[in-house]
Amino acid sequence: MKKLTLTLALVLMAFFASAQIYELENSTFSVSRNSGNGNVVYTQKNDSIGNFVFADILDNNTVFEKRRTIKKFHITDFTYSGDTIYVTGDYNGGKGFYGWAKTTGSNPTRWKFHMHLIQNYIAAHRPGHYDTIVTAYFKNLKRIKVFHDAGVRHILLVGDCYNFGTTHPGCLLDVVSETDSINYAYSLVENIDDVEVLDDYVVTVSRKGFNDTLVEGLYHRVLNKSGFSLGDNLFDNYAYSHDLNVIGHTRLKKIDNNNYVLLYKSDLAGIYSIVPFSVNNGILQVANRYDISAGTAPAVKDMAYSASSHKLAVLHNNDSTGIVAEFNCANFPTIALSRAYSPLNNNTNTLSPMELQSVDYRPNSGFCISGNQGGYLTIWRTEVCDITQSLTMESTSINITIPEGATTRAKIKQRNVACEPPAGGFLLYNDNICNDQPFSPFIDNSEEKEEAE
8 A cells, every 4th residue: 555645734544445444534523515516524633623524535646735724713514505605613712703705716626615603792982991792692503504695695504592691592594695694593492403404495403402312292394495594484483393392402304396304312121213204385394104114212413415426325333333324315205224334444344442423325326424533533535435335214193283382483583784894994893883783794805706607
């Protein structure tokens, strides 16, 4: 095997070209996403440094000189729209942010990120002193989705709202950059876990409570994508709950058109569940729940859909074994378990312990999975080497109902910000222009266009 020269402080632990499993640098967590041209994996190395790794050129010996480093920001999720990468996460002190960078142009090898802190300021004046006090902000941002509606770009974020001493978990934010406004919705009885963008709708899923270890029911909400607004009446009128016993976070994934699936861990021992949904004329439709017997205490991590193969991939971990299960969705809403498998180490042994963390589809076939083995980032391109695992699946008919009291505006509070950016400054104070509205962006006043759609 040819020896690689590592020039950017990356540590190569193993390189199995036949297996297409790569163990790279120190990592605490990772996120795998498809860029439209290939797969990019973000890995958080430590408290101050993260890296974007290009998974599709790992066979190239110069790959280690072609990754991107970002400092000071902790990224928890990212996505692509056109030639622009969007990121979200937490900054110093745990305050939430979103940011973007163009990935093409005169110098695409150096991504210039434009970061926006989502927080509110009050300017306090004392004799001889000038203080800036942060009174409200978002934190624990965990999801980002981007779409355009008639030329208007919407950045959707899910996170917690801290407002003058009170924290509201599971809020949904809509950042409308064209109007420099941020709209958000939160509830005292719902914890929004995830958001997904369909062809004609935006859908959310919420848990009744905020504890990852308690059994809780779910709410679903639907908004029109055309003329998108958190004030859409659908957000009030189409809040559904069904009899699903959920433990921990939930996930949504678009399949095609206005079809999507819900993934969650069941309170039944060794079970996780997949529920196919469709939205027809603003109304949710569901027929079956699929329960997958996955062994001892499965920790469900992520899922991805490949339109080319009509396969849904679901990641879960059992003790030290990471398993990916593939489901055929060609006859949606009917889904069928195709196979389940784990990665092989040099085609001989199961990688252990290996925690699978994130997955997305590859451009042609298979999936790109990122994870952690012994504290190091591990990237696995499937369909090359794997070991078969045994899973079973059963189907159960279910219904959805409208829960009493969950459809009122009093249950889902909505606020917005529409403030003029300050002339020649970066901080947007609220003592005059946003006194009653709690959030405003950290403006970078960039005149660079964000996307080439």
